[in-house]
Amino acid sequence: MAKLQKSIDKRNALIKATIELVNNNGFHATPMSQIAKMANVSPATIYLYFENKQDLVNKTYIEVKATYTKFAFATYNTEMSVETGFEIIWKRIADFKLTNCENALFLAQCDNTPMIDESSRQEGIKHLEPLLELWERGKKEGVIKPLSDYLLYAYTINPLSFLMMSQKSGAFILDQTHLEEAYQAAWNSIKVSKK
Amino acid sequence: MAKLQKSIDKRNALIKATIELVNNNGFHATPMSQIAKMANVSPATIYLYFENKQDLVNKTYIEVKATYTKFAFATYNTEMSVETGFEIIWKRIADFKLTNCENALFLAQCDNTPMIDESSRQEGIKHLEPLLELWERGKKEGVIKPLSDYLLYAYTINPLSFLMMSQKSGAFILDQTHLEEAYQAAWNSIKVSKK
Amino acid sequence: MAKLQKSIDKRNALIKATIELVNNNGFHATPMSQIAKMANVSPATIYLYFENKQDLVNKTYIEVKATYTKFAFATYNTEMSVETGFEIIWKRIADFKLTNCENALFLAQCDNTPMIDESSRQEGIKHLEPLLELWERGKKEGVIKPLSDYLLYAYTINPLSFLMMSQKSGAFILDQTHLEEAYQAAWNSIKVSKK
Amino acid sequence: MAKLQKSIDKRNALIKATIELVNNNGFHATPMSQIAKMANVSPATIYLYFENKQDLVNKTYIEVKATYTKFAFATYNTEMSVETGFEIIWKRIADFKLTNCENALFLAQCDNTPMIDESSRQEGIKHLEPLLELWERGKKEGVIKPLSDYLLYAYTINPLSFLMMSQKSGAFILDQTHLEEAYQAAWNSIKVSKK
DNA sequence: CATGAATGAGGATTCATTCAT
């Protein structure tokens, strides 16, 4: 038991080190040895937990993505109205991206880079199902514009990634007011205007 | 004259090869030798035109960014009304990102990655001035919501990057209708609603 | 224990290879790969023991210099008369330079070339202290001429380097008689003539 | 005529640059391009005057050596007594080594390094003939000890190289008094003591 | 499970030399 815990701790330490180092240096500029050092293990130990470097980032990506979506949908349930549901999810995502900066940055880098296997990328996408279903429902109910999911995502969720990166770079701080404005902008761009 | 032209051609071939290879493999996974090969020069020749690999990507970034903004503002002038001006610029940017995919992808990768020198990044940002001025004017005239430029960018320009990448991945094709929808979404999210 | 020994062996093999190859080809004409081959290790292994090529030669220099001076002063002690002490030291140095040719040649090349870091050079010099002290004593006692240490060195120790190199080049063999003559020449040039 | 002079000037500039750069960096750490730059010519031009890099240093060595010996024997003639002749030559050599530091350093580096072709080395040695003949005469006349020429050289001429290098390193300055002492030490170590 | 030493393959960069002008 204690032994198993220790294993899990090591694995987590490796994942954490990977995120931090890849965030700062990029995938290829992060040597396995450095990851090992930051996780306080030997380089060889990494290979007990992961097949190789590519596998390490793939798994890290999937794990972070899972954490992300789990957090995003934690307070949502399908009984909610579309507008309420959307607001709940959107604000959770915003919360995650702006608070859990390290993880969000890592995801952004993976998503904008040929760093992750296509299969891992697909694996990551499918976690978003509940949001897509919500949108589907919204379109049917005439609450959300009948736009492609790509457009909906581009105008509601993706801006948060940009804001997160701006904040991380120090150029800009997103306070509660901004956040509310951002939410309004997101909702405005996809809601069906009531006559 | 012929000699100078040849030099320029070589430099351009190097820039072009860099864009394509970095797009597909990332900065560190692109060997100088491969760039050289694709540009039909010897690896050593690269060093006649660029100080080193970092300098090569920095310069490529700045060059592409300049092309991008030049294109974006080519048909805009400050006499236009805010709404017209915004539409003109937005559509030019959309045109660039969706047609000139290679270049746009390269910029996206640079902007989401610790791949470019901070100084080059700054150099790239300053080209956006005209858009920021337009927004300033729009806010003064009460046409555009008094939001931070970061928010305006996040909700109008940045979504295009996401759409461009989605399209590139083949998952999605943006036709003329989509584009108009996208523009409406962008404008809706920042315009001041007429009472 | 066996592992440690193996490490030491490898390090020594590298130092030895460095000496031989640098003697024959010079610093810059000796590739790391060749040193590795001669030491029966992979090129990468060198970097486990030394930071880089410069560090390798620096360390080699310091090590050889230490061996040299240790040998030089092994049979000397400060109780001896100045003349006896000088003879003892001089003959040990001669012995080293003429027997331990490889090492002596390496030192000569380092000392006549911008091959070694200044700090390593300084590190090497300080080992000569006992000889300088002996000369100091000799001058005080009126046994040795009151000359600058540089002159004393130039006329007693340095000639041995020249003889060593001549012998190495095959042009000349220094037998026991020569050696005695050389010692007399050295001593004559610095001793105070008895009236 | 003017054209010929220009050629000679270029050649000389190349030789001069070679000396200075090799003195400071060593043979292999001195790129042809740097030599060219210092001599204000194109790299390709070097190859109009010298076959290749090795040839350049070889020729430089021979040229400097010739200058050196020409200077050394300029005021000597075979009519002089052995002692006078020796003093004259020794002091000219000292003068050269201590005044003409750049050239002397270059020779020292060549003589202590596998930098020069053996044939060029031989070529350089033969210029010393007059000194060897003087010694021959001295031995016959019983004025100079019947020692090997290598020993005589080691104890009279070679120390000057060491003093020159010490002086160059800034550790030590050789004034007129030192010089006289040095001469006495040199002469003492090879002259036959009068009973 | 865990490790640190070892390495082969590969990558950035340099440089002597050539060649078209």
Next chain:
DNA sequence: TATGAATGAATCCTCATTCAT
């Protein structure tokens, strides 16, 4: 004669990965 652009062949060094312990 003179050149600057071009290059292939090296060279130093790094790093993902393995293996003996």
